[in-house]
Amino acid sequence: MMTNAPAATPATPPAGRSAPGAFGHVDTWIFDLDNTLYPAACNLFAQVDVRIGAYIAQALGLDAAAAKRLQKDYFRQYGTSLRGLMLNHGVRPEPFLDYVHDIDVSAILPQPGMADSLAALPGRKIIYTNGSKGHAENVMRRLGVADHFHAVFDIVAADFTPKPEAAPYTTLIQRHAIDPTRAVMVEDIARNLEPAAALGMATVFVDTGSPFSLPNPEAPSQIPAYVQHRITDVPAWLAQVAAEVGG
DSSP, rough: OOOOOOOEEOOSSSSTOTTTTTTTOEEEEEEOOOTTTSSSGGGGHHHHOOOOOOOOOOHHHHHHHHHHHHHHHHHHHHHHHHHHHHHHHHHHHHHHHHHTTTTTTTTOOOOOHHHHHHHSOOOOEEOOOOOOOOHHHHHHHHTTGGGGOSEEETTTTTTTTTTTSSHHHHHHHHHHTTGGGGGEEEEEEGGGHHHHHHTEEEEEEEOSSGEEESSTTTTTOOOOTOEEEEEHHHHHHHHHHHHHOOO
């Protein structure tokens, strides 16, 4: 895993905005899914979190408290609870992913404006998520943007290696013939942008206000140098960029 670049604090533009003309070279738009394509206030992960704990308790015969401790320990150690379960307990990933992503996505509101902006952006749009393809498809359908994405690169495509480890970023580039110098990655977890920046991608950090989205939660004003653009409103940012670069 890469080490953090020296911290910097770039100027913060108005909500949802980035520097004018910054994305005219981009032909591949890579988006994280959860808390990026939809607002963090939807809090879908609270549902996923409960279901992960329940799955661990049932699969390993643990009580709820022990399952929750193991869930969080594996998340910290391996990047996802699933990876720890696979490596240490031989848990099959497909049933796990189906179970934990069987959630209610009605908190997400359809975004026709986002759909219009995505349609106006030249080039391909790809979802890159540590979740499953099925979960991404459910979210995209709810948002009304599914028709505007070329592909979903999920945790299965990443061989169950989560962001921000570098290997799946290379797999993503190779599988979809991406020129990273003509790509941008949009993410709500800043450290997940570091490998993208190292490969030459432009990077956009979606600041949800959570200190845990930053490498140092105790210093939320310190934005890493690999974050090139910082936004707070994805639909507004997309509308701005689409107006600038759309045909």
